[in-house]
Amino acid sequence: MSHSTRCAACKSLRRRCPKDCALAPYFPPTNPQRFACVHKIFGASNTTKMLEQLPLHLRAVAADCMSFEASSRVVDPVYGSVGIISQLQEQIIEAQSELVKTKSEIAFHKAQQQLQQQQLQQQQMQQLQMIHAIAQEDEDWPSWFSSSQQDSFPNVKLFEDYNYSNTFCGFEF
Amino acid sequence: MGGSSPCASCKLLRRRCAKDCIFAPYFPSDDPHKFAIVHKVFGASNVSKMLQELPVHQRADAVSSLVYEANARVRDPVYGCVGAISFLQNQVSQLEMQLAVAQAEILCFQMQEPNLPTHQIDQVDKSFLLSNNNFDDNNIPQYLSFASSSNVIQDPLKKESLWT
Numbered sequence: 001m002s003h004s005t006r007c008a009a010c011k012s013l014r015r016r017c018p019k020d021c022a023l024a025p026y027f028p029p030t031n032p033q034r035f036a037c038v039h040k041i042f043g044a045s046n047t048t049k050m051l052e053q054l055p056l057h058l059r060a061v062a063a064d065c066m067s068f069e070a071s072s073r074v075v076d077p078v079y080g081s082v083g084i085i086s087q088l089q090e091q092i093i094e095a096q097s098e099l100v101k102t103k104s105e106i107a108f109h110k111a112q113q114q115l116q117q118q119q120l121q122q123q124q125m126q127q128l129q130m131i132h133a134i135a136q137e138d139e140d141w142p143s144w145f146s147s148s149q150q151d152s153f154p155n156v157k158l159f160e161d162y163n164y165s166n167t168f169c170g171f172e173f
Numbered sequence: 174m175g176g177s178s179p180c181a182s183c184k185l186l187r188r189r190c191a192k193d194c195i196f197a198p199y200f201p202s203d204d205p206h207k208f209a210i211v212h213k214v215f216g217a218s219n220v221s222k223m224l225q226e227l228p229v230h231q232r233a234d235a236v237s238s239l240v241y242e243a244n245a246r247v248r249d250p251v252y253g254c255v256g257a258i259s260f261l262q263n264q265v266s267q268l269e270m271q272l273a274v275a276q277a278e279i280l281c282f283q284m285q286e287p288n289l290p291t292h293q294i295d296q297v298d299k300s301f302l303l304s305n306n307n308f309d310d311n312n313i314p315q316y317l318s319f320a321s322s323s324n325v326i327q328d329p330l331k332k333e334s335l336w337t
Contacts, residue, residue: 041223043216050214050250058251065255069242077223078231081254082238088261095268102275109282 008035013044022048026063037070038063181208186217195224199236207240214243 007024010017012035017024023044027035038047047066051059073080179190180197185208190197196217200208211220220239224232246253 041215041219043219046214046216050246054250062251065252068255069246069253073223073242077227078235079238080242081258082241085254085257085261088258088265091265092261092268095265095272099268099272099275102272102279106275106278106282109279109286113282113285 005029008032009039009044012036012039022052026051026060034067034071037074038067041070041073042066178202181205182212182217185209185212195221199224199233210243210247211236211239214246215239 006017006029007021008027008029008031009023010021011029012032023035027038042050050066051062054062069081072084076083079086178184179188179202180194181200181202181204182196183190183194184202184205196208200211208217215223223239224235227235242254245257249256252259
């Protein structure tokens with residue numbers, strides 16, 4: 001930080017900004033609002049103490065987090081960032097409930113699909129059996145012919161009878 | 174507080190506890206740790222100013238949230254409450270992804286069987302949009318996506334844990 005430009009903290013506190021100012025790296029003069037929030041909620045002294053307790057490489061992140069918490073508290077003086085936590089927890093509960101509902105719908109659809117497939121397979125099996133039955137009935141034609149069911153198909157019987165009888169001995173009636 | 178014992182704040186600050194002490198209703202003398210931690214993080218003067226700016230019926234909740242934040246910051250001096258927020262945001266993102274995948278599966282079923290009722294999809298989409306809109310309304314900054322410690326949230330699913 002340059003000697004001539006005070007950081008936002010020192011400007012706000014109306015003091016000289018030393019070369020080794022603890023707050024200068026994290027509260028640049030270009031963003032006075034950031035320090036104003038932190039100062040209002042945590043206080044300059046507490047902020048300095050908390051940052052100085054941390055190793056250097058963690059101070060920037062800590063300053064960002066404190067700045068976020070302070071601005072949340074300014075926006076919501078009752079709940080601050082705890083209000084955000086509460087909202088997120090509610091969202092999680094809602095999302096989990098929605099997920100459970102959606103997954104049960106998927107399970108229902110899968111079960112329906114399975115049932116439909118089974119029914120389709122059964123239908124196909126029945127159709128195949130019918131075709132087989134019909135095919136078998138065709139092979140048993142002569143025995144069917146001499147059975148008591150002959151009268152049910154008189155036209156066919158007469159035709160066969162005629163051909164057979166007419167040509168058996170080479171003579172025609 | 175008259176002849177009775179001073180509140181935890183006045184005890185710690187070593188001053189006379191006035192009848193209209195702003196801290197007394199919220200920092201009883203039997204729980205000195207509560208005020209100590211709030212004083213350490215926020216400072217008694219700041220807490221007093223914050224409470225004075227609030228209507229009386231909101232001060233109890235404000236104190237509870239301040240205690241929670243102060244505890245969070247002591248437990249995690251780098252991230253504080255923001256660690257918990259980041260952790261919960263990740264959870265919400267994961268759940269949203271799972272929900273999106275499940276919704277896509279439902280859509281596949283609907284495409285295969287167009288006679289299925291569609292009201293389920295409308296509800297699911299609504300909750301999906303609602304959660305996205307809530308994110309935008311909170312104005313949670315991008316840096317909350319950094320890795321966070323989860324020291325603060327013991328059981329994110331229990332709302333009661335906020336106040337314990």
